[in-house]
Amino acid sequence: MRRDRFRGQGQLGRLPRRVACALTVGALLAACSATPRPPIPADTRSATSVSASPVGSSAPATSGAPAAVPTPSAPAIASSAPSGLPSGRATPRYPTAPARPPTPLAAFGYSVAPVTSAQLGASWHPGCPVGPAQLRQIRLVYWGFDNQPHTGTLVVHASVVAATVQVFATLYRARFPIRSIRPASDFGGDDDASMAADNTSGFNCRYVSGPGPRRWSVHAYGQAIDVNPVENPYLDGVSVRPAAGAAYLDRSRYRPGMALRGGVLVAAFAAVGWAWGGNWSPPDYQHFSATGG
Numbered sequence: 274m275r276r277d278r279f280r281g282q283g284q285l286g287r288l289p290r291r292v293a294c295a296l297t298v299g300a301l302l303a304a305c306s307a308t309p310r311p312p313i314p315a316d317t318r319s320a321t322s323v324s325a326s327p328v329g330s331s332a333p334a335t336s337g338a339p340a341a342v343p344t345p346s347a348p349a350i351a352s353s354a355p356s357g358l359p360s361g362r363a364t365p366r367y368p369t370a371p372a373r374p375p376t377p378l379a380a381f382g383y384s385v386a387p388v389t390s391a392q393l394g395a396s397w398h399p400g401c402p403v404g405p406a407q408l409r410q411i412r413l414v415y416w417g418f419d420n421q422p423h424t425g426t427l428v429v430h431a432s433v434v435a436a437t438v439q440v441f442a443t444l445y446r447a448r449f450p451i452r453s454i455r456p457a458s459d460f461g462g463d464d465d466a467s468m469a470a471d472n473t474s475g476f477n478c479r480y481v482s483g484p485g486p487r488r489w490s491v492h493a494y495g496q497a498i499d500v501n502p503v504e505n506p507y508l509d510g511v512s513v514r515p516a517a518g519a520a521y522l523d524r525s526r527y528r529p530g531m532a533l534r535g536g537v538l539v540a541a542f543a544a545v546g547w548a549w550g551g552n553w554s555p556p557d558y559q560h561f562s563a564t565g566g
């Protein structure tokens with residue numbers, strides 16, 4: 274009869290009141306003194322999406338919203354519960370603070386303008402396969418290695434302006450770092466000087482470098498762009514160009530600014546149908562072209 278009075282009141286109900294109180298206080302103290310769990314790093318979000326955006330769009334990146342903080346299904350219970358009581362479940366690991374929101378990214382911007390022979394300087398001369406009227410200069414925003422936005426100028430063929438803008442908008446929103454974007458005319462049309470400066474450039478009326486018969490490079494048509502030449506050197510079978518690119522011959526060790534299969538840079542160009550010289554043998558990691566050449 275007496276036991277019936279305690280039916281349904283749990284294990285504590287069957288213990289003398291003084292013992293039950295002592296065990297309850299002990300469990301609470303153990304819960305309060307449990308060793309705190311290290312916080313989970315806030316920046317565990319996946320890489321920024323690089324999906325192609327409409328050309329000319331100035332919408333800021335939308336990825337990277339703070340992840341929802343999971344709600345624990347049960348309160349944390351110390352695992353050192355006194356014997357005789359149900360042992361506590363393992364303390365769930367959940368962030369102690371919301372994920373850090375990303376720094377707002379200034380809008381991507383660009384402008385397109387005609388280019389004159391005077392502006393092309395030594396990068397063009399009569400006899401080149403395309404003339405100034407077929408070329409455009411694009412001023413665009415890019416993300417620098419200093420994690421700041423910068424403005425550069427690319428000269429390309431008029432037919433690839435839209436694709437070029439889309440690629441560089443994608444790279445900017447992905448915060449893919451670029452060292453410098455200046456026209457080849459700033460280097461007197463000297464491709465070696467441009468590469469040594471780790472400069473990203475498009476049009477340059479020059480022949481294909483390396484062995485073989487002399488023929489125009491796709492750059493002479495304004496339909497190829499070299500990106501971060503130091504991080505993405507050109508191997509002509511004999512030497513590494515630029516020389517500083519020798520530090521980047523190990524393509525399995527990723528460092529910022531590199532072109533990698535499946536990476537942001539290669540994917541951005543592939544999205545507009547451009548080919549990557551990194552697939553060639555010997556490879557030209559910096560080279561992307563609309564024609565595949």
Ligand SMILES: [Zn+2]
Nearest residue numbers: 497498499560
């Ligand atoms: Zn190239």
